[in-house]
Amino acid sequence: MKRNKIIDAGSQDKLFEHKQRIAFHEAGHAAGIHLNNKARSLPPVFFNIIFKDMAEAPEVDGMTDQSIHDECIARVEGGRLIEILSPSVDNLGDELTARDDDAVMQWINDYMGAFEADIINLLIGPLAEAKHVAETDGELFNHKLVNLKALNNYGGSSDLALADEYLKSFFTDEQQIDEKLDELFTAAFNFINNDANWLAIIKLADYILSSSKNITCCEEIVSILDQSLDHFQNRVANARYRYV
Template sequence: MNYDRKANISQTTCLIQVGRRNAYHQAGHAAAIYLGNQHKQLPAVHFQVTIKPQERDSGQSSRTMRLSRQYAAKVEGGRLIQSLPLSFAEAARCLSQSEQEQYRCAFEADVINLLAGPLTEAKYVALRDDEVFNANLVYLGALKFYGGSATLDIITEYMECFVPDRTERKQKLAELFLAAYSFVNKRSTWSAITALAEFILDANKDEPKSIISCDDLIALLESRYVPATGQFSAPKSEFFATLFEY
């Protein structure tokens, strides 16, 4: 009986397996939400990482899936813009100049944070394969190969709302892409992202866990991230509390 029980425990432990690429992707996204927003003096937003089973392959039996099922981590929440308006210009029309600037910063931050996930995965793969990682080699369209297809769809919605003109939109997106690349590629940021990815991978070693809380994610990031100069300061205005719920 004891041997059977140990075997069952061992099998249960093996159930929770998150891929390393997935873990790094979500760690980069989460780090950008917390560290990136804080650096820009944007307000804190709630986010968490959920761990759920991936869809079952049609060629696998139920028993095989129980013993070897892969799980996927995913960041939930974390956006400053809770719902996109039909037009950024129309939504900002009645705002003061400073409020418009804050609203613009929120739009840009959400896009940068979304881009940070697939860029982190791309950097992890490059380092793993002993290849070069730079902004010239990892272009925007290539992010679909790093779990970024759905992300690119969301970003397209943001940018079409944010910048109506197609040429200007392309230029702005290139600017935000480089900002996300710079965030991911900083040594201090990468150290925190790596620690968070390993934390996600290790989260289910002791007992199954379907959610990694916002508090746990923040505590880990704060313990591993050391800003190059100075400390983060609080958001400038309470205006954010209602503006981003548009």
């Protein structure tokens, strides 16, 4: 009986650790959608976080794809600035032929801003999970240890697949795709390494874990992230004032 209790306790610990990882992953996506988009002066977009009881999902050990299992438990619903991708650059050109030059340039700039932000926000999710795991294990978190390929180890397979879909809808050259993905990965990494953003992600992940609800609505998420950011900025301002 004692042995069974020890095994059960160990299983519960493992389950909670896995739930934490998923919470940080989704909190990362959410922080990107709200804070990254806001920092880039992009319009707000509606989204929710779905986070089910893990008992409702298939067993972790029985899943062949960890990302599929995790998506059974949690996901961000909505949140993309570009919902329907244009099949190719040629199609974009066809859509713009009826517009004047200034309108075309503005449309392209707006489209590219949204296009890149969506990809960055996809990458922020697995990066947030990776940073959480690194900090929990007392390990370093940098580009050498966590690269694009490593995101597959942090529930990032579907995020990378969708990012690839985005890029192939706009670029036809593989080298261009790789270069753009590296550029956007660096932007996502820098977002995660920003202290204010990271504390906001921690705050939201903790809220998700402590909540008994399956759905965290957009208004709650935005409020938590903004309050965390305001609190951080006030702390910084107060610290500077004390040293003046």
